[in-house]
Amino acid sequence: MNASRLLASAWRSLTRSKLRSFLMMLGVIVGIASLTALASVGEATRQETMRQFKRMLGTFDTLTIRPGAGSTRGMPSLGAVEPSLKFDDGPAIVAGVRGVKRVALVQQAFDLDVSYRDETAVPLVLGVSPNWADVRGEAVASGEHLSDDDDRTLARVAVIGSDVAQTLFHGEEPLGKVIRIADVPFQVKGVMAPRGAGPGGVSLDNMLVIPVSTSAKRLFNRDYLTTLVVQLEDANESDRVADDVRAVLRERHRIIPPAEDDFTVSSPRATLAQITSVGTMLSKVVTGVAVIATLIGGAVIMSLMLIGVSERRREIGLRRAIGATRRDVLRQFLVEAALIAVVGGAIGIVVGAGGATIGALLQKLPPAYEWQIIGAAFAISLAVGILFGLYPAWKAANVDPIEALRS
Amino acid sequence: MSMIEAIQLSRVYLRGDGTPVTALRDVSFVIGAGEFVVIRGTSGSGKSSLLNILGCLDTPTSGTYRLSGDVVGSLSDDERSHLRARRIGFVFQSFNLLPRATALENVELPALYSGAAPDRGRARELLGRVGLGERAAHYATELSGGEQQRVAIARSLMNDPPLLLADEPTGNLDSASGESVMQLLSSLHREGRTIVLVTHDEHIASFAGRELVIRDGVIASDTVRRAQVPA
Ligand SMILES: Nc1ncnc2c1ncn2[C@@H]1O[C@H](COP(=O)(O)OP(=O)(O)OP(=O)(O)O)[C@@H](O)[C@H]1O
Ligand SMILES: [Mg+2]
Numbered sequence: 001m002n003a004s005r006l007l008a009s010a011w012r013s014l015t016r017s018k019l020r021s022f023l024m025m026l027g028v029i030v031g032i033a034s035l036t037a038l039a040s041v042g043e044a045t046r047q048e049t050m051r052q053f054k055r056m057l058g059t060f061d062t063l064t065i066r067p068g069a070g071s072t073r074g075m076p077s078l079g080a081v082e083p084s085l086k087f088d089d090g091p092a093i094v095a096g097v098r099g100v101k102r103v104a105l106v107q108q109a110f111d112l113d114v115s116y117r118d119e120t121a122v123p124l125v126l127g128v129s130p131n132w133a134d135v136r137g138e139a140v141a142s143g144e145h146l147s148d149d150d151d152r153t154l155a156r157v158a159v160i161g162s163d164v165a166q167t168l169f170h171g172e173e174p175l176g177k178v179i180r181i182a183d184v185p186f187q188v189k190g191v192m193a194p195r196g197a198g199p200g201g202v203s204l205d206n207m208l209v210i211p212v213s214t215s216a217k218r219l220f221n222r223d224y225l226t227t228l229v230v231q232l233e234d235a236n237e238s239d240r241v242a243d244d245v246r247a248v249l250r251e252r253h254r255i256i257p258p259a260e261d262d263f264t265v266s267s268p269r270a271t272l273a274q275i276t277s278v279g280t281m282l283s284k285v286v287t288g289v290a291v292i293a294t295l296i297g298g299a300v301i302m303s304l305m306l307i308g309v310s311e312r313r314r315e316i317g318l319r320r321a322i323g324a325t326r327r328d329v330l331r332q333f334l335v336e337a338a339l340i341a342v343v344g345g346a347i348g349i350v351v352g353a354g355g356a357t358i359g360a361l362l363q364k365l366p367p368a369y370e371w372q373i374i375g376a377a378f379a380i381s382l383a384v385g386i387l388f389g390l391y392p393a394w395k396a397a398n399v400d401p402i403e404a405l406r407s
Numbered sequence: 408m409s410m411i412e413a414i415q416l417s418r419v420y421l422r423g424d425g426t427p428v429t430a431l432r433d434v435s436f437v438i439g440a441g442e443f444v445v446i447r448g449t450s451g452s453g454k455s456s457l458l459n460i461l462g463c464l465d466t467p468t469s470g471t472y473r474l475s476g477d478v479v480g481s482l483s484d485d486e487r488s489h490l491r492a493r494r495i496g497f498v499f500q501s502f503n504l505l506p507r508a509t510a511l512e513n514v515e516l517p518a519l520y521s522g523a524a525p526d527r528g529r530a531r532e533l534l535g536r537v538g539l540g541e542r543a544a545h546y547a548t549e550l551s552g553g554e555q556q557r558v559a560i561a562r563s564l565m566n567d568p569p570l571l572l573a574d575e576p577t578g579n580l581d582s583a584s585g586e587s588v589m590q591l592l593s594s595l596h597r598e599g600r601t602i603v604l605v606t607h608d609e610h611i612a613s614f615a616g617r618e619l620v621i622r623d624g625v626i627a628s629d630t631v632r633r634a635q636v637p638a
Contacts, residue, residue, distance in 0.1 A: 005519060005525065009519070012507075012508075013507065016507040017507070314503060315505055317503075318499075318503045318505070319516075319520070320464075320488065321462070321464060321491060321497050322491065322492065322497065322516065322517040322520060322562070323488050323489065323491045323492020323493070323517060323520035323521060323566075324488060324492075324519075324520050325484070325485045325488040325489075325520075326484060326485070326488075327485075328488075328519075328520060401464055402459050402464050402465055405499060405503065406455075
């Protein structure tokens with residue numbers, strides 16, 4: 001008996017008792033719908049987190065070095081950190097470690113008043129090496145980025161984020177204007193392209209950058225850094241490069257075992273993977289419920305199939321009499337169970353995707369319809385149908401035709 | 408050539424409590440191709456037990472059954488299924504149509520198991536043959552008993568089997584419907600099909616050319632009523 005005829009006849013028997021078929025599907029529909037919705041919402045959230053990190057970091061093929069052992073993930077101001085990372089550490093890493101493309105130097109503070117005429121803002125102020133924009137792949141909307149000359153000459157110039165431009169200038173042209181950072185005058189030479197929201201939905205455009213040499217000597221008066229950003233030639237070498245960087249820095253900082261590092265190397269990719277892999281407690285509970293619903297759906301299919309088999313003993317006997325083998329009967333019932341589960345699963349996927357869309361819209365995220373999720377939901381339904389259809393189908397195959405046909 | 412050779416067939420059932428019941432005892436006979444044979448006997452005499460063996464649904468406890476030369480007892484369950492699909496048409500007392508299928512779908516059903524391509528045209532033709540051409544789209548439950556039995560006969564012909572087995576085909580019908588069913592079977596016999604029919608009814612038995620009477624599991628008589636000349 002060929003597959004299309006089997007499917008056609010299973011479809012017929014399914015559509016001829018629609019209510020019963022629907023009841024059989026219900027558990028699978030509920031289970032698969034919630035699994036699909038959950039997975040899709042989770043995926044949408046994960047993708048958004050990725051995008052937020054990407055916007056914050058500019059790129060993932062980096063290592064971040066912060067002063068202090070086991071340093072926190074937050075963004076400490078320059079005044080609050082150990083003075084262990086020096087300007088020369090950057091070039092030393094480029095020279096001493098294979099697979100490093102660039103190292104950007106960063107001094108940061110976010111407690112400085114920045115003003116223009118009567119307007120004041122308190123943005124994140126970053127002193128950065130001229131290669132910082134390249135490491136991050138950062139673009140300017142107007143004007144220019146900081147140059148090597150700016151760095152060499154300790155120029156008092158700034159490239160400002162779009163929020164700062166808005167707060168201080170209200171649409172006035174910022175280029176060439178002089179702003180005051182902690183009362184030190186700086187000329188605006190560029191406005192950065194908007195970056196959007198970072199982790200937690202915080203704007204990433206409330207910031208400005210100045211040359212790191214200027215910030216060290218004319219603003220903070222400190223000769224150490226808050227961050228070194230190491231850009232890798234090949235992101236896959238992240239672990240090896242991190243080890244080499246550690247070795248170079250330990251030597252430069254004259255750290256002898258068993259003394260600990262006075263710095264921390266972290267990989268944003270690894271940190272991100274950790275953050276996005278941890279589901280919330282709620283999503284775990286709901287996943288558990290969805291799995292149970294799907295299994296209950298399977299059990300419902302099994303018990304209604306068993307009832308169906310005993311109601312259809314005559315039909316089975318007749319089919320056997322006119323030449324069906326045991327395997328034909330087994331296949332017929334198995335295909336019916338699988339078809340019910342798959343149709344239920346398909347309805348569940350549609351319902352679940354609808355739920356996910358609503359969920360995403362509520363969170364103001366673009367919905368994620370991953371084909372892997374849909375494929376997995378489909379596969380789970382099919383597996384449930386076959387698994388729970390097997391026993392009733394086996395029962396059907398072993399109906400004694402003589403007894404079944406006796407009137 | 409013989410269609411059916413029964414050689415000392417016995418069938419012993421085991422009751423629930425383990426005591427044996429002998430339904431058939433050393434039954435031997437031969438039925439030639441093209442014969443119309445009726446098997447008659449009282450209730451419990453072993454008619455259905457015998458027909459189940461002839462129909463390859465059951466195998467004898469002892470003895471040998473040959474269906475057009477093949478020894479059925481040595482075949483596997485699957486092989487017997489294939490034999491039933493290709494060589495035997497069944498007609499039952501209670502019709503056994505699928506209630507959720509149309510007359511046409513019921514007639515078509517055996518093609519599913521014979522390995523042949525689906526052939527809606529043949530199913531239609533057979534429905535026409537039993538006088539129900541215009542009822543093709545009706546569900547089984549919308550047909551009278553006599554009509555249902557005629558659909559069942561059309562179904563039994565779907566795979567063009569040489570042998571038709573009927574267990575009390577008129578048992579659930581009024582005499583007019585029974586008469587038309589018997590006319591139909593007679594005409595199939597005239598076409599050359601071998602028919603073995605089980606009945607209580609003397610009048611029904613008169614349609615056949617030969618009568619086997621079975622009593623307590625043994626053949627009590629084997630009477631040829633008229634010469635059988637297949638057309
Ligand atoms: N599965 C079974 N288990 C035990 N005994 C059985 C079984 N099938 C039939 N018998 C017994 O075998 C004997 C013959 O039964 P069978 O059904 O062949 O009779 P029958 O001639 O067809 O009767 P009826 O005219 O009532 O249909 C009866 O005594 C019956 O009780
Ligand atoms: Mg009987």
